């Protein structure tokens with residue numbers, strides 16, 4: 282399944298080494314009981330199930346530093362873990378690695394509304410960071426379906442994307458500075474709140490998206506923004522995906538940077554949500570093959586509603602949209618978003634699901650969707666493609682639910698052939714086989730096939746320089 286690579290040949294740490302690790306955090310924060318370890322060792326999709334001799338829950342940067350110094354001395358492999366919501370198995374150990382969970386390091390260290398920044402520890406959840414910004418009348422614009430559980434450290438280590446990248450950029454764009462513990466235990470204090478700093482190589486960007494393989498992020502200076510004064514949300518139906526594409530072009534033209542979300546969903550996705558998510562209802566009167574959830578945010582109190590109304594009027598005149606509902610209240614906007622947010626979870630109720638997280642240049646998306654759907658159905662007739670996601674970023678989660686009645690294991694045995702077919706089309710369009718979820722364990726074997734030898738060599742050189750003993754998250758990414 283999923284291009285699985287074998288576990289690296291790791292030695293198990295000795296009982297004495299484990300006792301030394303435990304002493305750093307204290308018995309209370311070291312977990313060796315398998316029952317208590319369980320939630321840290323299985324991930325959201327139940328694709329990866331790991332083992333570990335020990336989980337450590339440090340409470341300070343100094344403790345993380347001492348853990349890595351000891352790991353470096355003893356050659357113990359370490360898996361950094363945030364909220365355990367990653368979707369490529371990168372946060373799950375194979376067998377002998379010690380897991381370092383950042384969950385106790387969850388303080389908001391400081392907030393500076395005039396400087397539009399805040400210093401947040403790696404273990405703070407994304408939702409807590411958003412709330413901390415809101416309390417000083419600022420917006421922290423990173424927003425993803427797992428925001429109640431995922432942590433800032435995990436968001437940065439995966440360079441998370443999500444629902445508002447179109448307007449605000451991905452996780453990388455939200456960071457001004459970092460504090461990182463290096464593989465040998467040294468602490469790099471790069472907590473600078475500067476917008477401009479051209480003093481050599483950009484070390485900060487090296488750690489963002491490094492999936493726990495170069496260092497443990499312990500804190501970050503995050504950029505925040507003035508909060509929008511008005512928002513307007515609409516749920517739009519299309520007769521064809523090409524219409525959605527033309528509507529997106531129009532929305533970009535008319536909203537002058539205020540379009541914060543453009544999320545595409547197919548009819549089958551809405552049907553799954555209506556079937557499995559309590560309290561949901563179809564926002565439109567009739568069914569349509571495709572939908573988009575769009576949002577406009579404005580810095581003016583009365584700014585967003587006129588823009589969305591003008592946009593939908595023009596789209597109706599141009600016969601781009603079949604129907605649309607504008608949210609009349611905050612509650613209705615939330616109900617529209619709930620449909621989008623449930624799109625991943627409800628697939629669990631429909632049997633096996635083969636997942637791809639891909640991107641292509643946005644103008645090619647309609648053609649990509651048609652060709653990838655045809656290719657999947659040719660391999661697995663009766664399977665149910667459910668491509669959805671961040672249309673505005675050219676990023677589609679090309680998921681495929683199993684044919685009704687098929688054995689789940691038999692279906693999942695087609696994982697590699699289905700993702701191969703989708704990826705081949707992605708690469709034809711000059712796209713990426715991992716738009717926002719990273720490489721982890723799931724796509725590690727694919728990386729050398731999509732990166733040039735020069736890129737692979739540069740990445741290995743950086744890894745060797747920063748983690749010469751290869752103790753940080755071995756068997757992931759590289």
Ligand SMILES: Cc1cc2nc3c(=O)[nH]c(=O)nc-3n(C[C@H](O)[C@H](O)[C@H](O)COP(=O)(O)OP(=O)(O)OC[C@H]3O[C@@H](n4cnc5c(N)ncnc54)[C@H](O)[C@@H]3O)c2cc1C
Pocket residue numbers: 325360361362363364365366367368371372383403424425426427430431432433434435436437438439440441442443444491492493494496497498499625626717718754757
């Ligand atoms: C319902 C759902 C919706 C999602 N939607 C999106 C989405 O829209 N966009 C998106 O990009 N992702 C999405 N994800 C994936 C996931 O939430 C993100 O990848 C998230 O950034 C992972 O954060 P985490 O704290 O859970 O990290 P984990 O899963 O714990 O770890 C992920 C990786 O980061 C490393 N890591 C964690 N913390 C640190 C640290 N402090 N220092 C160094 N390395 C660290 C781990 O070793 C691992 O390699 C979704 C997941 C779910 C379950």
